[in-house]
Amino acid sequence: MGRCAVVVGGGIGGLAAAIGLRRIGWEVTVVERAPVLDDAGAGISLHANGIRALEALGVGAPVRETARAQYTGGTRTPGGRWLARMDGAALERELGTPIVGVPRAALHRALRDALPSGALLTGEEVLTVEDDPDHDRVRVPLGDTVLESDLVVAADGIGSLTRGRLFPRHPGPRYSGSTVVRAITDEPVDAGTDFELTWGAGAEFGHIAFADGRAEWHAVLTAPPGLRHRDTLAVLRRRFDRWHDPIPQLLEATRPETVLHHDVHELATPLPRFAVGRIALLGDAAHAMTPNLGQGACQALEDATVLAAALATAPHVGAGLARYDAERRPRSQAVARAARQAGRLGAQLSHPVAVALRNTAMRLAPSGVTLRAVLRHADWQPPALG
Template sequence: MDQHHAVVIGAGIGGLTAAAALHRQGWAVTVLERSASLEPVGAGIALAPNALRALDTIGLGAPVRELSAWQGDGGVRAPGGRWLARTDSAAAARRFGDPLVLLHRATFVDLLLGRLPAGTVRTATATALVRPGTQTEPARVATPDEEIEADLVIAADGVGSRVRGALFPGHPGPRFTGFTTWRMVVPGLGLRFPPHETWGRGLMWGSQPLKDGRVYAYAGALAPAGEREADERAGLLRRFGHWHRPIPRILAAVDPAAVLRHDVRAMTVPLPAYHRGRTALLGDAAHAMPPSLGQGGNQAVEDAVVLAHRLAAPATPVPEALAAYTRDRLPRTTEVVRRSLKAARLTTLGSRPAVMARDAALTAAHLLAPGLALRALDGVLDWTPPGGPDVA
């Protein structure tokens, strides 16, 4: 029987996970990436228990768990340093069966690339969908050099997905949420501190130590769409430089050129489906969400292994497998987007009375109902993949 061929558009986390999962099942896979290289920008990714169990299905769960750096407590703080709510890694592992693993995106990308044959990924290759395919006709994509037919096209081309626009031209797509985010990775400073998020008035900061000694930091603020500063680090110092330790020291060590800023857009109106014909949408292309629950990359990993699971049955036509993928993923990811938007509104409240009420509620809930923050993640982090792990 002829080997099936899949084209993956986009070599981000979701696209590479899908490629690895399909390659494991015997598919020939071509990954087309428009960027000139696969060197990920300076950012971290938090892989939650749901994604770790998904990675077990392609044999990557154990290597990722070995990179876990979170040991001990952490939680949410006020700008002056007062703890509003605390939890610890052991409690998270007990509740959800696994730790939260924070690592540099480059490390995770290298692990995924190690599961693919040499030459699978082609960089500096802009790609357009020519036709999505049908029950009887293959899909077709075009690059500057050629057109490629495939049994399957996976569009993992991000929040601004051109493929999504081609499949669903009448859909409004992701909408601006009203706030912007910054991300940065800081070299090791010899700092020892519990991981935390700090919530202020229309502002949020996160400091997360990585296992190699570096620090992944991120921030959010209410801001107009498209607003930029000549020196983003200076803007961060103005907003956060007077907050509690170690935030000022982290900011002092940031290379201004390494600060990434992005307006946050989310799929507030769900798509009608995550597929058409032989073409599937995956990750941010399908269900962009705020980073408030840290689930963007995790949901892309889930998408990838569920899609591969649905395509595993050789007798099932690809369009039928993709319809099952939509049925599996659309309700779940719509709910995760909704919960992420709710969390984003909570972390970026702008009025002083609302912030005071929020902080008081967090403190009271922590004192009266320890573990409430973890329970709020029930239904998200406790997901398990179909088919069970295959860790060989």
């Protein structure tokens, strides 16, 4: 009898984990609490490590078909002055692939399409996982039914109920100090560059250009948690009306009902391990980080690939999870620390003197410094899955 797993959460990490486990011969059921998968979300940048993970999982091609390579762009001031240029061609030479931008919905669809019909259960919330060492199987109650498996992968996001039960004394997610508003333009726009960030005092605005001509934009603001506006888009249009082009144009090309607003939380206190018994934590449930390096999804994809590879060769589930924890915890937590530091030097920096010093340092830094900063996290090779 083959091994089987239950994956809790049908996001990027959970779907990728299911694909990886199926590639090594496991039967997998993904349980998602949302009743309808509406593919909510805006855009995402995938660095080489994320793309390599997708290739190892066998879904690189369909994602690339909907992606746009990021060759041009960089970081600017609100007045439009360049602080640092992005050299996408140099990254491609170093890593074999440029960073790409893709609608999050397209990535979700590519991952779902790689799973067989019936593998994804929607509208079901996992409230508890019963991992009794005296029994051979892990039990996942779902209403009147119970799923039994050899492994449970908790990919249920930053608010993971499973993580809370495994580590009841862990403080859980912490508000980062920033809130993010994002959307995709309703029609094609001339964004000027493939990817861009603009840093002001206590604020950041960025965009990702898509293959179909539309663009995703995001605004990161230093604000109290829970602060919301009756008309968020109108507030942003006033806030950024004097910032350089194409920022006002991107906001004008957006419908108010498509705007998403979320406070940014992170697991500032690292978990002591990513696996307990026959339960593995993955993605944001294990290492939720701020988005400042664009590595959140990439790290979840790495998790999924390493988990499958570790279980493929391990003599038993416990040994595989021990290897997964040993490989993934140090790296993902180091990336999370770097992302937090990047946020402090970016959108959260507000004192005029500090902003001026940062801007001067960025302008004077050799181009190789920026390249090495990206390579530090993106230059990762996935294990073989067969």
